[in-house]
Amino acid sequence: MSIQLRVERLSKSFQLHHRNGQTRSVLEGVDLVVKSGECVVLKGRSGLGKSTLLKCAYGNYLIDSGEIWIDKDNEQVGLHTASHQQLIELRRHTIGYVGQFLRTIPRTPTIEVIAQPLQKRGFLWADALERSQQIMARLNLGPELWNLPPLTFSGGEQQRVNLAVALASPYPLLLLDEPTASLDPNNRKIVCQLISEALQQDCAVLAILHDEKSVATLATQTFDLTPFTPRN
Amino acid sequence: MTFGYQPLLSTHKSSFYYGNQVGCHEISLEIVSGQFLAVVGESGSGKSTLLKMLAGEIEPSSGQITFQSDSYGKVDLTQLPEVRRRQLRRKEIGLVTQRPSDGLRMHISVGGNVAERVLVNGVRHYGQARELARHWLQKLELDLERMDELPTRFSIGMQQRVQIAKVLASSPRLLLLDEPTSGLDVSVQARLLDVLQQIVREQNLAVILVTHDLAVARMMSDSMVVMQNGRVVESGLTDQVLDDPQHAYTQLLTSSILPA
Numbered sequence: 001m002s003i004q005l006r007v008e009r010l011s012k013s014f015q016l017h018h019r020n021g022q023t024r025s026v027l028e029g030v031d032l033v034v035k036s037g038e039c040v041v042l043k044g045r046s047g048l049g050k051s052t053l054l055k056c057a058y059g060n061y062l063i064d065s066g067e068i069w070i071d072k073d074n075e076q077v078g079l080h081t082a083s084h085q086q087l088i089e090l091r092r093h094t095i096g097y098v099g100q101f102l103r104t105i106p107r108t109p110t111i112e113v114i115a116q117p118l119q120k121r122g123f124l125w126a127d128a129l130e131r132s133q134q135i136m137a138r139l140n141l142g143p144e145l146w147n148l149p150p151l152t153f154s155g156g157e158q159q160r161v162n163l164a165v166a167l168a169s170p171y172p173l174l175l176l177d178e179p180t181a182s183l184d185p186n187n188r189k190i191v192c193q194l195i196s197e198a199l200q201q202d203c204a205v206l207a208i209l210h211d212e213k214s215v216a217t218l219a220t221q222t223f224d225l226t227p228f229t230p231r232n
Numbered sequence: 233m234t235f236g237y238q239p240l241l242s243t244h245k246s247s248f249y250y251g252n253q254v255g256c257h258e259i260s261l262e263i264v265s266g267q268f269l270a271v272v273g274e275s276g277s278g279k280s281t282l283l284k285m286l287a288g289e290i291e292p293s294s295g296q297i298t299f300q301s302d303s304y305g306k307v308d309l310t311q312l313p314e315v316r317r318r319q320l321r322r323k324e325i326g327l328v329t330q331r332p333s334d335g336l337r338m339h340i341s342v343g344g345n346v347a348e349r350v351l352v353n354g355v356r357h358y359g360q361a362r363e364l365a366r367h368w369l370q371k372l373e374l375d376l377e378r379m380d381e382l383p384t385r386f387s388i389g390m391q392q393r394v395q396i397a398k399v400l401a402s403s404p405r406l407l408l409l410d411e412p413t414s415g416l417d418v419s420v421q422a423r424l425l426d427v428l429q430q431i432v433r434e435q436n437l438a439v440i441l442v443t444h445d446l447a448v449a450r451m452m453s454d455s456m457v458v459m460q461n462g463r464v465v466e467s468g469l470t471d472q473v474l475d476d477p478q479h480a481y482t483q484l485l486t487s488s489i490l491p492a
Contacts, residue, residue: 017480018487059469061476084455085237085264087469105429105451106422116433 001035002071004173004204005057010066012052025230026052030066032206032223036172039195039205039218044225050208053225054175057206058097059087070094070173092120096171098179102158104150111136111146114164121169135168138194140187155182163191170198176207180214192217238300240265240438241286241406246295246310248285254462255281258295261457261467263438265405270449270470271442272485273459279442280330282459283408286440287327288317299325302405323353326404330411332391336383336398342369343379346398353402368397372427389420393427400431407432407439413448425452446486450474458482 010032013025026049034040042050055061057068059079068079072094082090091097104113111132118128136146139160145153150161159182166174176195180188192214199205199218209215215222242262248255256278263269271279284290286297288309297309301324309317321327329335336345346365347358355361366376372393383391392412399407412428413421429452432439443449449456450470457467458481466479477483 014476015478017483055475060471062468062472062478084467084469088267088454103451105426107426108429 001037001202002074003033003069004036004071005032005034005206006067006069006076007032007053007057008067008069010053010056010068011064012049012056012061013064027056027225027228028230030225030228034173034204034206036071036202036204037199038220039199039207041215041219041222042206042208042225043222044229048225048229050225051177054097054177054206054208057173058095058175059091060097072172092117094171095173095175096166097175097177098162098166099177100159100181102150102162106151107149109147110141110150110153110161113150113161114168117165118168123169131168132164135164135194139164139190156184156187159183160187160191163194167194167198170201170203172203174198174203174205174207176205176209178208178210180209180211188214237264239263239298241297241299243286244296244298246282246285246292246297248281248290249293254278256285256459256462259457259464261464263406263440265438266432266436267455268432268439268441268453270453270456271440271459272444272446272449272456274444274485277459278462279459280410281462283327283410283440283442286406287325287408288321289327299406322349323402324404325406325408326399326402327408328392328396328399328410328412330414332383332388332395335395336391338383340382341380342374342383342386342394345383345394346401349398349401364401365397368401369394371400371431372397373423389416389424392416393424396424396428400435403435405437407437409439409441409443411443412441414443414445421448428452446474458485 007030010027010030012027013023016022030053042053044050052061056063063080069076070079070090072090077090111129114132115128118131119125141157141160150158163179180191183191195205195218239262244260245258247257259282271282273279285292292310299307299309301307301320304316343362343365346368347361350361350364355364369376369379374390374393383394386394413424425448441452453470455468456470456473457464458473460481466473466477466482473482474486477486
């Protein structure tokens with residue numbers, strides 16, 4: 001199994017210029033590897049920096065020191081040194097991130113929210129639409145919702161739209177921040193099934209999951225962040 | 233990473249001084265086709281000066297502006313003869329001003345405003361120009377029944393859409409937007425942003441969007457530069473700059489607003 005994500009000696013702090021320049025150190029010296037086909041679940045009490053680590057791996061947060069290596073078509077790309085254009089490219093083709101919030105342009109219909117990233121990844125528009133319909137159907141987002149903008153949806157529906165974007169054609173690396181948090185048991189089961197299928201297709205998954213059932217189904221390994229947080 | 237891309241426009245240490253006052257100082261940035269770049273900062277930070285410089289309306293005091301032109305190939309805008317620069321401004325680089333009345337001729341009809349731009353760019357036949365005008369007005373969701381009215385009879389939000397139709401009618405490759413939605417109702421703004429995003433995708437345009445609205449910047453842009461006192465103090469992918477701002481000024485900007 002090839003290494004899809006390799007994190008080495010990663011440290012991250014936040015400097016708060018308007019709080020007397022205070023520095024809040026969150027992570028220190030994290031070493032972590034996620035191979036394709038593997039699902040690594042981050043452990044540790046809340047506030048420990050689990051989301052911070054995912055955001056660093058997506059290039060959403062900058063890191064202070066250390067290295068983040070991503071496999072892009074069998075080539076190792078350093079996220080910590082990537083240019084803006086390389087980052088855009090990595091996010092377009094290699095790294096999928098599912099966060100807690102959905103941000104879209106107000107009037108864009110849900111089906112297009114899902115199909116547009118597919119088109120950017122090289123799918124023809126008709127194929128992108130078809131794949132979008134398939135994934136929405138599996139996630140219990142019925143045809144009556146396809147042409148509505150997702151801003152009109154409930155929290156659980158919005159979360160499933162986020163998942164649909166990442167899973168319509170799974171990215172080689174999936175970063176999932178509590179993907180099942182606002183879902184009912186039935187939808188939670190469906191999402192777990194879809195993530196399992198992505199793993200079978202050799203995707204690598206790094207996830208924060210709180211419900212024990214999902215962890216038991218999906219995790220091939222758990223990773224406790226407690227040793228990597230500074231003692232204040 | 234095996235990876236090649238060609239920026240449509242890039243600036244290298246471009247500066248403009250009003251006398252000995254800094255308009256903008258040593259700005260280096262680049263923009264790629266199909267992407268939005270947001271320029272944010274408070275009023276007086278040099279955003280509009282930068283845009284005017286890129287549009288060729290004012291000449292930089294120093295630095296280079298490289299543009300990949302359809303007609304002239306790769307050119308340094310600062311070295312280009314005025315005639316050619318004007319040509320580019322009419323065709324390949326489209327500037328949408330904050331106040332629509334600055335970009336429209338208010339005494340000729342809405343349809344005329346758009347058709348005129350088409351005629352200037354080589355369409356000979358008036359009927360054909362009018363047809364193109366109809367196409368762009370429709371794209372911007374304007375009522376074609378009213379295309380023979382003067383822009384003064386339109387609301388500001390509609391005037392802004394007319395101005396954008398006019399600019400797009402010349403099929404530019406680079407679109408420069410100066411606070412295009414400030415002063416518009418939230419619903420009108422959402423509609424305009426949605427239409428813009430759609431057109432940019434269809435036409436594979438590069439867009440530089442000057443705005444002080446961080447929520448708009450987050451929704452629309454891929455990357456972002458933050459300006460203060462004429463200088464770029466921070467740049468990066470939009471979500472990174474907004475979620476993990478490094479510079480004191482950016483932290484102030486992102487903390488003084490409601491969550492974007």
